Amino acid sequence: MIKYLSEYRDVELVRVVIDEIKRTITQPWVMMEICGGQTHAIMRYGLDQLLPPEIELVHGPGCPVCVTSLELVDKALAIASQANVIFTSYGDMLRVPGSDQDLFSVRASGGDVRVVYSPLDAINIAQQNPDKEVIFFAIGFETTAPANAMSILQASSMNLMNFSVLVSHVRVPPAMHAILSSPLNRVQGFLAAGHVCTVMGYWEYVPISEQYQIPIVVTGFEPVDILQGILLTIQQLEQGLYEVDNAYTRLVTYNGNKPAQKVIQQTFTTCDRKWRGIGEIPSSGWCIRSEYASFDAEKRFNVEGIHPNESPLCIAGEILQGIKKPNQCSAYRISCTPENPLGATMVSSEGACAAYYRYSLEEI
């Protein structure tokens, strides 16, 4: 696998694409990388330092940990605090601040909170602990949805009744609509999230590109991938074109991974969902179908009295929509750090604030 990475970090190739971008561009353009993984790669490799000043990259909402609603985080914390429960989650979620605490502090006060690498690990834990309720916190965009859906199907076929899933699945296309229809929108081109498109393909983006007359380029995560995505976007912008293009052809096809999409459809149905800091976006989520309601942790655990209390200082919502950047926040690096985060964007490995904190030279 590693063998297929070095080619996309090749210094010479990076130089060639950068030169081509510089030759093509004639005026300022604002583009958004949708995925937080891309934001981190841009900051980690310092790609912003190589680009001509005409290009402004704003950071998108594609950080599942960041957009999981505070209400749902608080529900997770309430469930995880209960006796006779094993709460399993991807590691990235443990540091995310809820209204009062995070999953780490639940664990420190005796809660059984475990990091898993895959929802199937949670299934194994449920099998090994038949006398306990095992919950998996299924967060993520379209990328993690197939595996999470599989865990529900598998639990169903095994009749594993002590297993349930707390679902916070979100979808990219409705978020793009929300960003583009906002009066504050500055985005003129999108680098679409390569991993999401590996599952979903990019047919969903064609009507968005047409409706808002905006170029959308499916983009990967390595330096050459990202720069290639930027180049294809700039070429369209400079020529006044707006199309959906694919700069991640080694993994993404127009139709995507059909079996994976089928598993998603079998298990989930589209629903409205709240995004942390942004608010409710219609049809932007996936919820568990009624056939599998017995595996829905929200239904199984009737968690009452959730009163989400967001930090008044945190501007993560504006950052996730590309309206502001992390260093434009008054709390950034002062009252908000990875040790004491006010918002999820400061702790997630895909969060824009964490990327600035970890890699950016601007602060010094």
Added chain:
Amino acid sequence: MSHDLITHTFLPFFDNDVLRRSNDAGVVIPKRSTPDHNLDVGKLAISTDSHVVWPLFFSGGDIGRLAVCGTVNDVAMMGADPLYLTAGFILEEGLEFEILERIIKSMQASAQEARIQIVAGDTKVVQNGKADGVYINTSGVGILPNDLIIDGAYAQPGDIVLISGTIGDHGIAVLEARGELGFRSGISSDIAPLNDMVQNILEAGADVHVLRDPTRGGLATSLTEIARQSHVCIEINETSIPVRPAVNAACEMLGFDPLYIANEGKLIAIVSEASAGQALEAMRNSRYGDDATVIGKVIDKPEDRVLMKTALGTTRVIEMLSGEMLPRIC
């Protein structure tokens, strides 16, 4: 996080000149309680470390070898020659005798290799479920000449930064032993005593300003600590940092950065520019130093920071590890 705990919780109460230096070991000049009667034994370096690694055995080592080498290395990082160790064992009720014996044999072999003696010990047994088999605390004492000062606060602009070999091996080996990789990396822990390497560097006449073993938090965290202690900037080159391909591959899959992965048999040496060649040669001629190399230099600004020149020619900041290292989602 442990940095914060030390600075804000322990230091205010235990505060003294030795602890405040925040080095791997405390360096003291032994004195009698009555003034004007200094003992003429040179300086002592004293360190202590508790070991709670799980599982107890992993590729390339075990908790016993770790307990010996960890403290030997902390003492050695002050330029001291480690002489004596103490060992305290907290045993979980029900621990198999065979397992304990394997651990003790491993400690004995490591002590022999490091040419130190374990001269005092203690054993406590706790109820089943109150410890992961066995916890081991070791304390160590070493001696160093009166005129030798190696200290995290002594990095100076112009100095050269060296590393004694590949980074991240120990952390990945332990993750694999825990079954958390989900695949075989073939990586073994690098646990090793580094006292011979340190003495070789000093005997080669290198003008050594800082030595540190980048254990928990990895190379990034140790370099950041040194930059803050010395109020300098440390600039490293991404392409110079030795990382095994298998460690790189494991990190890529899990979303980790090798810069933050623990090492147990590596040292960072910061030496004057003029003596960098001697130091490098001494490291390479030492056991465990085959892959030693120059990774960067010390500059004056921005103070308290570590910067990395990437392979692409850009520059980025290196921060300390904050909290537990967590795998990413996708």
